[in-house]
Amino acid sequence: MTEAAERAPVRIAHLGVGAFHRAHQAWYTEVANRAGGERWGISAFTGRRPDAALALAAQDCRYDLVVRGAEGDTVEQIAAIVEAHDGGDATAWRDALRTVAVVTVTITEPAYHRDDEQRSADAVSLASGDLPESAMGRIVDGLRARHEAGGGPLAIVSCDNLDGNGELLRHEVLALAALVDPDLTAWIDDQVSFVSSMVDRITPAAVDALPIEATDDPCAVVTEPASAWVLAGEFPAGRPNWELAGAQLVDDVTPFEKRKLWLLNAGHTLLANLGILRGHTTVAEAMADPVCRHALEKLWDDAAAVLPFEQGEIDRQRDIVTQRFENARIRHALAQIAGDSDVKLRVRVIPVIEERLRGGKDAGAGELAAVAAWTTAVSAGLVAGPDLPDEDTAVAGLALLAPSLAADESVRALLRVAADALKGAPV
Numbered sequence: 001m002t003e004a005a006e007r008a009p010v011r012i013a014h015l016g017v018g019a020f021h022r023a024h025q026a027w028y029t030e031v032a033n034r035a036g037g038e039r040w041g042i043s044a045f046t047g048r049r050p051d052a053a054l055a056l057a058a059q060d061c062r063y064d065l066v067v068r069g070a071e072g073d074t075v076e077q078i079a080a081i082v083e084a085h086d087g088g089d090a091t092a093w094r095d096a097l098r099t100v101a102v103v104t105v106t107i108t109e110p111a112y113h114r115d116d117e118q119r120s121a122d123a124v125s126l127a128s129g130d131l132p133e134s135a136m137g138r139i140v141d142g143l144r145a146r147h148e149a150g151g152g153p154l155a156i157v158s159c160d161n162l163d164g165n166g167e168l169l170r171h172e173v174l175a176l177a178a179l180v181d182p183d184l185t186a187w188i189d190d191q192v193s194f195v196s197s198m199v200d201r202i203t204p205a206a207v208d209a210l211p212i213e214a215t216d217d218p219c220a221v222v223t224e225p226a227s228a229w230v231l232a233g234e235f236p237a238g239r240p241n242w243e244l245a246g247a248q249l250v251d252d253v254t255p256f257e258k259r260k261l262w263l264l265n266a267g268h269t270l271l272a273n274l275g276i277l278r279g280h281t282t283v284a285e286a287m288a289d290p291v292c293r294h295a296l297e298k299l300w301d302d303a304a305a306v307l308p309f310e311q312g313e314i315d316r317q318r319d320i321v322t323q324r325f326e327n328a329r330i331r332h333a334l335a336q337i338a339g340d341s342d343v344k345l346r347v348r349v350i351p352v353i354e355e356r357l358r359g360g361k362d363a364g365a366g367e368l369a370a371v372a373a374w375t376t377a378v379s380a381g382l383v384a385g386p387d388l389p390d391e392d393t394a395v396a397g398l399a400l401l402a403p404s405l406a407a408d409e410s411v412r413a414l415l416r417v418a419a420d421a422l423k424g425a426p427v
C-alpha cells in the first residue's frame with residue numbers, strides 16, 4: 001500500500017489546531033481509526049497564525065502525543081490529522097466544508113461572545129466574498145460554500161470550555177448568517193446540527209512543555225492520562241466511533257458541563273490568579289501552597305452545594321481533580337490559564353453565585369474569592385485585564401462581570417471581606 005493510501009480520507013474539518021485539539025479530538029479519532037472499519041481523517045485549520053499548520057504539514061501531519069502521568073511518560077504517534085492548513089486559506093477551508101461530515105472547533109471562549117460591531121465587520125467580508133478573520137465568520141463562510149455546492153447536512157461540535165457551547169455556537173452562527181442571506185440562514189437552521197460537548201484533558205501550551213525528553217518531535221504535544229468527552233446532539237452524516245476511546249453520547253450534557261466547569265475550570269481560574277499573586281508559576285506549585293489549597297476547597301464547597309450530583313460523586317470528582325492538579329510532571333503555566341479570566345469568571349463562577357442566591361444561600365465566600373483574586377492580580381499589574389479603580393477594586397471588577405450582583409449589598413459585603421483577606425497575599 002502506498003503512503004498516500006494509508007491515510008484516512010478527510011471526513012472531519014477542525015478549526016483551531018492548537019495543543020488541545022491534537023491531544024483530545026485527534027486522539028479520540030485516532031483510537032477509533034485504529035480499531036479498523038471506516039476511518040476518519042481530519043483536515044485541520046489554524047485559528048490565528050499559520051505556524052502550527054506549517055510545522056505539521058512539514059512532517060506529514062504525524063506527531064507524537066506524550067501522555068505524562070505522575071510516574072512517567074508514554075508516547076503514541078497520532079496520524080488522524082491528514083492535512084493541515086493556514087486558517088486564512090479560503091480555498092482549502094471551503095473545499096473541506098463542502099464535503100466533510102463533521103466540523104469540530106476549539107476557538108477559545110472569547111470567540112463566542114461577540115457584539116454587533118464584530119458581526120457587522122464579518123458581514124461586510126462575507127458580502128464581498130472575502131474569508132472573514134473571525135472563527136464565526138469562517139464557519140458561516142464555509143457553510144455558505146457547502147450550501148451553494150448543494151451539500152447535505154452535517155454536525156458542528158463545539159469543544160470549548162463553555163456551558164451550552166453548541167447552542168451558543170448555533171446562536172452566533174445564525175445571528176451572523178441572518179445579516180448575510182436569509183436562504184443561507186434557513187438552510188443552516190435546517191441542515192446543521194450543533195453538538196454540545198464537555199471536553200476534558202489538561203494540555204498545557206506546547207511551548208510550556210519544552211524540553212520534552214521522551215521525544216525529539218518538534219510538533220509533540222504533552223498531555224495527561226485522564227480524558228473525557230461527553231457529547232449531546234445529532235450527527236446526520238455520521239461520525240467516528242469515538243466511544244472506543246471512552247467518549248459518551250448523552251441526551252443532555254448540561255450536568256457534565258457544569259460539574260467540569262464549576263470544579264476543574266473554575267478551580268484553575270482561581271489558582272491562576274491567586275497563584276500568580278503568591279508568586280507561583282504552575283498549577284502544581286500553587287497546589288503545594290496551603291493558602292491556594294484552602295481557597296480551592298472553599299470554592300469547591302460553594303459549587304458542590306448547587307451541583308446536580310450526589311455528594312459522594314462530587315467528592316470523588318474533587319479527589320480526582322486534586323490528583324490531576326498535583327501532577328507536577330505537567331508544567332501547566334498559571335499565566336496561560338489566567339488569560340481572558342474575565343470571560344472565564346463570567347461562565348464558571350458567576351453562574352454558581354447566581355445559583356446559590358436563587359436557592360436562598362449566600363453568594364459564597366469561596367466563589368467571591370476567585371473574583372477578588374482576579375481583581376487583585378489585575379490591579380497589581382500581574383494579570384492582563386480592565387482598568388480598575390484603587391478604591392473598592394473588587395466591587396468595580398464584579399460590576400464588569402455581573403452588574404446585578406454588584407448592586408446587591410450582601411454580595412458586595414462578602415466580596416469586600418474576600419478582597420481584604422487577600423491584602424498582603426503576595427509572597
Ligand SMILES: NC(=O)c1ccc[n+]([C@@H]2O[C@H](COP(=O)([O-])OP(=O)(O)OC[C@H]3O[C@@H](n4cnc5c(N)ncnc54)[C@H](O)[C@@H]3O)[C@@H](O)[C@H]2O)c1
Binds near residue numbers: 052108134199200206
Ligand atoms: N488546553 C486544554 O487543557 C483544554 C482543555 C479543554 C478545553 N480546551 C479548549 O480548547 C481551547 C483551545 O485550547 P488550546 O490549549 O488548544 O490552545 P492553543 O492556544 O494551543 O490553541 C488554540 C487554537 O485556537 C486558535 N484560536 C484561538 N482563538 C481563536 C479565535 N478567536 N478564532 C479562531 N481560532 C482561534 C488558535 O489560533 C490556535 O490554533 C481552549 O480555549 C478551551 O476552550 C482546552
Ligand SMILES: O=P(O)(O)OC[C@@H](O)[C@@H](O)[C@H](O)[C@H](O)CO
Binds near residue numbers: 109199201264265337
Ligand atoms: O482552556 P481554558 O483557557 O478555558 O482554561 C484553562 C484550563 O482551565 C483548561 O484548559 C483545562 O486545562 C482544561 O479544561 C482541562 O480539560
